[in-house]
Amino acid sequence: MAPKRVGAWLIGAYGALATTVVVGAKAVARGLCDRTGLVTELAELRGLPLLPLDGLVFGGWDIRRFSVWKRAEELAARDAAIPSGLLPSLKADLRAIDREVRPGTAVNSGPAISVLADPTMQSASETLHDTVERLAGDLEAFRLRHRLDRVVVVNLASTEPPLKVGRKLRRLDDFLRLIRQDRRQEISPSVLYAYAALRGGFPYINFTPSVGASIPALHELALKHQVPFYGNDGKTGETLVKTVLAPLFCYRNLRVLSWKGYNILGGLDGMVLRDQRHKLLKVRSKERVLAGILGYRPYGGVSIEYVPSLGSWKTAWDFIHFEGFLGTRMSLQFIWQGCDAILAAPLVLDLIRLTEFAHRRGEAGPMTHLACFFKDPMGVKEHRFSHQWEILLQYVNQHRAALEAR
Amino acid sequence: MAPKRVGAWLIGAYGALATTVVVGAKAVARGLCDRTGLVTELAELRGLPLLPLDGLVFGGWDIRRFSVWKRAEELAARDAAIPSGLLPSLKADLRAIDREVRPGTAVNSGPAISVLADPTMQSASETLHDTVERLAGDLEAFRLRHRLDRVVVVNLASTEPPLKVGRKLRRLDDFLRLIRQDRRQEISPSVLYAYAALRGGFPYINFTPSVGASIPALHELALKHQVPFYGNDGKTGETLVKTVLAPLFCYRNLRVLSWKGYNILGGLDGMVLRDQRHKLLKVRSKERVLAGILGYRPYGGVSIEYVPSLGSWKTAWDFIHFEGFLGTRMSLQFIWQGCDAILAAPLVLDLIRLTEFAHRRGEAGPMTHLACFFKDPMGVKEHRFSHQWEILLQYVNQHRAALEAR
């Protein structure tokens, strides 16, 4: 039986993606739009007793003072990302969520993020220990305030620079010592958020390429508290197309000589990724998929550049140069023009529903059946989208069979 | 154990594709190029004891007086489709094949093909019965002349107009009556070739959208003579990409509003398809795949136009307009620049090898495990390329297991 009330706690709550998640959930719940884009509404997944979207209660963290409502207006007016007709009926809903947003943390978040943080939101003298307690308190208070059965925490914040994950992040007790010793340079916000979530027994989803829960210490913590988690980096646009197209070359024995991808995008994401240090993890997770599918690394790579006039929209041009029979060279190009927030938001709702289900069923640790949602799926080497989809279907079918057997 | 000598009888032997098939087989056999493009050389298929490429003996039918050697020179010099450095060492091989080409038939082949036919090659008074006997004789003589274990017939000729397949082509005895009565307007060359092949116990592959063996009467004949056959219309370029991309939209619950595809190509294929009547079957087989995968028919359609300057090359531009979450519209475009002969030739060799294997194993009727090679795979509703590939793998694995069990 699906639960009545479930919390969704969004990290980066005032961002374009979190706002679209909230607008979308409310619009669907109120019947203002259809369910296009939601994987969990496909016929193939209907067998699972997933929570209804109108049962979701939203809250979250942000490091800026802003407003979900104002962001929604921006996305509608400036970017044509959200239909403007939708907003008036959602004003009360969005305003209510604004009251559920708490200060996050920008400790060691990298140059392009820390510059965005409101300096009055976090005291400079707050130790890591204090931060963690504060964050954990936010989650627990949210749960109690709304009498929630469960809360799923989702990281939707901007990409952090890579974190050298040394020995200190391997074992849980070492990690705890690092917190106690207030070693701020060896940690990042995504890790602190993940820790606060898992420690409190709240499932954690990392939709970004930031480190999040992918360190062994937190894996250990999740299993200890019986909590499921997963990531990293939602697969929404250019990379999705790549993992759909690349198998073509394998199955036809065509040799990919070069695969060069150029992404241009605006918005805050684009602005943060302009910084070479923040771009690193993103590019890495985008580039890994090809070698994983082809079995070799074609010449090329992925480039991401900020073009402010694009707003929330992204254009990607990929040039694929390949060799066929008798050494003859041919090419395939594609141009992807999408709105990341619109592509990602329904997947975030899908992940919240599927994670809540897994948690309810007592599953813990990395949810590898969710690989198809991520560019860099934890513990899964399969990058072919079709095969990842089959993994999800298998999970669904097993559960459906078990439920029907009862 | 793989056989020593197998014949490959190509319909449209002087065409760009047949010539590339021959050049490729000989170049690979002589170690002049690697095996890129050959599906049967992939690790996944290595378990099957397929015939080696140097065991192939080529012959075929054509309705023009020309030469495989001259066509190869043309493809190298004018089109940069075949590397020019390859040809000198293959001259003797290609000249030898020229001597194995026999006159085909252009009876009711449609306006754009019949105009190409050399009028001196087939007597106007030849009845259908005579034609069939002549063609059957060509195959049998070829087999005897070269002491071949087996001969696979492959249709690589230009696309015929659609044939109204009435009741007369349903049952074998009706079909035979139609031949006896010399009803030339109710038949087409691809059907006559298929009949001649199957009657003689020779497997038949239809790489074109022409009717070929897809009428029930010939299905009956194939089973009677215990011969395998398959088709139609090799899946090499734009359609291949479509059947790879379309599932993306399904699995992400994105609604394809319009999918418009424009193909421009030169060469004889382009010239024949310029004729609206010949284009019909091609367009139909190209358009069917999307509805098959998406479950609905998006607005759009496929356009094919002749652009002589492109020679053997084809450029396709596809514009896919789709709707995501909250009704927001996005697009994906792709541009495919390929050489059809180069893409198709290795697949033709793969089909010959896999067909010979099936025949050797005593299999008869439509070889549905070969669906991944065709735009319009007989008796198979699955158009998703990844899934068609899994069907082939399953066949391979079953045979491998059976062979290992011995």
Added chain:
Amino acid sequence: MAPKRVGAWLIGAYGALATTVVVGAKAVARGLCDRTGLVTELAELRGLPLLPLDGLVFGGWDIRRFSVWKRAEELAARDAAIPSGLLPSLKADLRAIDREVRPGTAVNSGPAISVLADPTMQSASETLHDTVERLAGDLEAFRLRHRLDRVVVVNLASTEPPLKVGRKLRRLDDFLRLIRQDRRQEISPSVLYAYAALRGGFPYINFTPSVGASIPALHELALKHQVPFYGNDGKTGETLVKTVLAPLFCYRNLRVLSWKGYNILGGLDGMVLRDQRHKLLKVRSKERVLAGILGYRPYGGVSIEYVPSLGSWKTAWDFIHFEGFLGTRMSLQFIWQGCDAILAAPLVLDLIRLTEFAHRRGEAGPMTHLACFFKDPMGVKEHRFSHQWEILLQYVNQHRAALEAR
């Protein structure tokens, strides 16, 4: 000195383009948007004493019952063609214009237009003579009602099928006889509108490929009444790019082998052009420009297709195959994604201002200095956009010099 009050009478007043013209004029006049897109606001044209945009009074004809205000809402909400934030402040303005729209005529307007016409708007028994008197009356009443110095009539209606312009349309008296004899099959609405305008002394601009004023009889009439006129077919998108790009190939002595252009568009324009008969004039005017610039006709042609999901937006893909030194073939492709109404509307305002100026200066007949605004500029063989621009500049400079000399 610029005039105080000038009328702009738009044919197809409820269409997307006319609505955008009105919205734009009012938005600029009220300072709600800047002057991007208006050629007459360029520094190079500032010397001319053109009428200010806030001096324009709008009215027009349409064959449907609809509303400029409703169309504006549609364009904002459904198509994201007009910024939605703009409309509330313009509601009164647009509502006022709705009261100035009169029934047009759909006599012999072609199948795709006549089906749109409200049958109650024009009595079936109305003769051509009656129609012409009615239309002329509308113009005169509009002028008097608003005490206008001048009224410019602009054809923005959908494209009509070609009209066989026989001997009857050569001389004015023959034309008049044809009206008297009520020969409805030998005339079309664009011609009737043009006649009504010119006869009343109102300048006429044809922004469509329909026949309009391009028949010799109306040329004669314009000179007789001392009225300027011009057309045909506004140059806004793909064709504009073509007339900018094509000279490149001339000046570099590169031979264009093929130039294939595919246009997909939605909206009413797209729907009307779906009809082969209506498409004819459009395609003809789009195709003429290349031969005019290159001096030869490259293989190819222009294709226009209706894709409803695109709404007011158009995507064009052009593939240009060219030959360079040593016979080596290369290509240039472009993809144009524009909103025709947004591209055309400021040009319509430019044309109204420049036409009013010419009329005020006593100029009559075809205004060849406006060639740069049209795909098929009357009486001008120069299709190179840069050169057409120079023609306009020369006109501006002559007038400026004359004005300064006074």
Added chain:
Amino acid sequence: MAPKRVGAWLIGAYGALATTVVVGAKAVARGLCDRTGLVTELAELRGLPLLPLDGLVFGGWDIRRFSVWKRAEELAARDAAIPSGLLPSLKADLRAIDREVRPGTAVNSGPAISVLADPTMQSASETLHDTVERLAGDLEAFRLRHRLDRVVVVNLASTEPPLKVGRKLRRLDDFLRLIRQDRRQEISPSVLYAYAALRGGFPYINFTPSVGASIPALHELALKHQVPFYGNDGKTGETLVKTVLAPLFCYRNLRVLSWKGYNILGGLDGMVLRDQRHKLLKVRSKERVLAGILGYRPYGGVSIEYVPSLGSWKTAWDFIHFEGFLGTRMSLQFIWQGCDAILAAPLVLDLIRLTEFAHRRGEAGPMTHLACFFKDPMGVKEHRFSHQWEILLQYVNQHRAALEAR
């Protein structure tokens, strides 16, 4: 009257471009191909008594040991840049030119070039003075050996890093002092070559973005010796298209928000440009044109990346985001697929002919009438291609008139 024998001395003689120049000149002279791509063969230029292509004698410098003949074979076989059928009849011609190539200099040529230089070709102890004398000697000996009326020196070598042009390169006597003092870090090969040429009275053309003759000291030298010179950086592909397209946005008052250009190319040019230091000048000359035409600098920039599989071919994708009426945003993209050597070679021949003509006519200093050939035309602010073309036509017409007047 046109001269009988003129020398063309190519810097980077074994490169793909120099080789294509030579192959092309010889092929045209022998009637093996037509004159497509040669600007000087256009009707508009026919009035000038330019030297016939069969009067050209080729020689040059290179820093590698290689061969024009071998490079030609490579370009034909590997890259399909030169038609392979052309070469056999030119073997003797190309072999003869191999004997006319002398060692150049790689002093301070930048990391990516110096690594290519054969270390045995230039003694490490050779002073700048010695180098200059050696180079000057090569030119003079070439002239005498072939009894040439005139020799035009053309720089076709790879792009050098920028040279800080300090006070020392301003005045000629300072420059001479720098040579005497052997200050190798303050000079680059392109400057030494230019100096050797101009000092000997040989016109100099810089087809690359390297410094070459663009320093004031050499300008002074050219005037002193009455020699014409010009550059920099041949305009052949993406930039050519940009200078053709950009005026469209000006004349229609459309605001270019972003113009992002991505170039991918193989070959030696691509390899050298991979080095950030060498790329600098190229990118700078590519980026300057837009601001020059638009009057403002849109967001964006030019990116160049090495993709070895492309060989001599280049693909450029440009994304132009622009704002029209009412703030609505639209886009234009183009994809250029060209072979730089094929595009540039005829222009090099044009420049040699036009330079020889100017020299013969007694013209000296920068030949600003050649602006249309260059990305960064010395002393000319006009970047619009059409207007640059008119400048050339004006020059031609003046000379034609003068010649006819005689």
